[in-house]
Amino acid sequence: MTLLIKHGTIVTASDLYRGDVFIDGEKISTIGTSLTMAADRTIDATGKYLFPGGIDVHTHLDMPFGGTTSADDFESGTVAAAHGGTTTIVDFAIQYKGQTLHHAWETWMKKADGKAAIDYGFHMIVTELSDQVEQEMDALVRQGVTSFKLFMAYPGVFMLDDATIFRALLRTGKNGGTICMHAENGGVIDVLVKRALADGKTAPKYHALTRPARAEAEATHRAIALAEMADVPIYIVHLSAAEALEMVTEARNRGLPAYAETCPQYLFLSYDNYEEPGFDGAKYVMSPPLRARETQDQLWRGLAFNDLQAISTDHCPFCMKEQKTLGEGDFSKIPNGAPGIETRMSLVYDGGVRTGRISLNRFVELTSTSPAKIFGLFPRKGTIAPGSDADIVIFDPEKTSRLSARTLHMKVDYNPYEGREVTGTTDTVIARGRVIVDQGTFTGRPGAGSFLKRSTR
Ligand SMILES: [Zn+2]
Numbered sequence: 001m002t003l004l005i006k007h008g009t010i011v012t013a014s015d016l017y018r019g020d021v022f023i024d025g026e027k028i029s030t031i032g033t034s035l036t037m038a039a040d041r042t043i044d045a046t047g048k049y050l051f052p053g054g055i056d057v058h059t060h061l062d063m064p065f066g067g068t069t070s071a072d073d074f075e076s077g078t079v080a081a082a083h084g085g086t087t088t089i090v091d092f093a094i095q096y097k098g099q100t101l102h103h104a105w106e107t108w109m110k111k112a113d114g115k116a117a118i119d120y121g122f123h124m125i126v127t128e129l130s131d132q133v134e135q136e137m138d139a140l141v142r143q144g145v146t147s148f149k150l151f152m153a154y155p156g157v158f159m160l161d162d163a164t165i166f167r168a169l170l171r172t173g174k175n176g177g178t179i180c181m182h183a184e185n186g187g188v189i190d191v192l193v194k195r196a197l198a199d200g201k202t203a204p205k206y207h208a209l210t211r212p213a214r215a216e217a218e219a220t221h222r223a224i225a226l227a228e229m230a231d232v233p234i235y236i237v238h239l240s241a242a243e244a245l246e247m248v249t250e251a252r253n254r255g256l257p258a259y260a261e262t263c264p265q266y267l268f269l270s271y272d273n274y275e276e277p278g279f280d281g282a283k284y285v286m287s288p289p290l291r292a293r294e295t296q297d298q299l300w301r302g303l304a305f306n307d308l309q310a311i312s313t314d315h316c317p318f319c320m321k322e323q324k325t326l327g328e329g330d331f332s333k334i335p336n337g338a339p340g341i342e343t344r345m346s347l348v349y350d351g352g353v354r355t356g357r358i359s360l361n362r363f364v365e366l367t368s369t370s371p372a373k374i375f376g377l378f379p380r381k382g383t384i385a386p387g388s389d390a391d392i393v394i395f396d397p398e399k400t401s402r403l404s405a406r407t408l409h410m411k412v413d414y415n416p417y418e419g420r421e422v423t424g425t426t427d428t429v430i431a432r433g434r435v436i437v438d439q440g441t442f443t444g445r446p447g448a449g450s451f452l453k454r455s456t457r
Helices: 074-083 101-112 131-142 162-175 186-198 205-209 213-230 242-253 264-268 271-275 280-284 295-304 344-353 360-374
Strands: 002-011 016-024 027-032 041-044 049-052 054-059 086-094 119-125 147-151 178-182 234-236 258-262 392-402 421-431 434-438
Touching: 002 360, 002 392, 049 360, 054 074, 054 344, 054 360, 074 086, 074 421, 074 434, 086 101, 086 421, 101 119, 101 131, 131 162, 147 162, 162 178, 162 213, 178 213, 186 205, 186 213, 205 271, 213 234, 213 242, 213 258, 242 258, 242 295, 258 295, 264 295, 264 344, 271 280, 295 360, 344 360, 344 392, 344 421
Parallel strands: 002 041, 002 049, 054 086, 086 119, 119 147, 147 178, 178 234, 234 258
Antiparallel strands: 002 016, 016 027, 049 392, 392 421, 421 434
């Protein structure tokens, strides 16, 4: 199967030019200004951008949490991702206490197998670190699971103490893996949550009020300091607070390999959403929580100046009906998470590129190239170049759409951006040479996605 895309504007992290792309099988074969070779199919991309397929390195599909499971599985979640211009995800496998990492990996491989419509990799969440588990970390790295997520929050469930975190960091110094950190001070948050509930403060907004920005900043600082002492890089996931960003900026100014991602929800939503009437604030219950509106400008600055290197989604949807309602009368029982896998590219294009906060090249860097480099997928993924996987988004910069749970493809009964109009819409998506979204219609196949063996640093 060959495919020729003509007259598009090719955008990578470093280039911007008019050109044609010839795809042979799963790979990009040739790029030129007026290619004439015969192809099985030719697509005219006049007036459209060609972006490397979006890479979302933070998703939670089919994930158990608080007595329920995230609403999208690997089929609905990856189909939604494709509609939004994302062709690769890195999801999280979870080691539960008493289990081996290998068992966790196999469990998540089964969840994705036969369902994923786009390519996928896994980070491994480590919740217990015996000597044997340390050895398993090395084995996983060899199998292409080259990053591990640790938690400084959720005591009794996921949280690790500093000694354990430090041992895991040291291990990645040997095996070339990367530690991703959920940085919030879980001990402090636990005390604040118990105190709020004892005072009868049960509404969704208290989720945010018991997770102060300083708790995120403290943990971010501690995580970076532990990584510095272990002499390894660190990647902070879903950074939300300006105070936490200051810690990353300070470390990077000292030359430390500290990296961080933020998510669209922290760029476009704010604490004000928790004040919506009734139980509606539950739609935005996620950790870390949404912050003060002023934070958004600081995060955009961080993205523009490379103190933040990636925009992922932390897609972890729970329906309002029967899921979020588990926490009616007790905010601490509201499942943490919100949908976002489908809306990332349009939101960031509309709110970032069109407003002049970031350049087109920086948009591609943040949504594709830099996550690919940090997580061992570049140059197979993350760029448009001969030899790279033919993962290409044909993006219409002028087409406007209105975000709504009714028309989006995520299997969740609300959308945090309901009614928001965005200009810039994914038109056609090519994943490893196959057209999987054709002018807005899904033409791919669940199960066509492959597990990606990622490389080390
Ligand atoms: Zn997450």
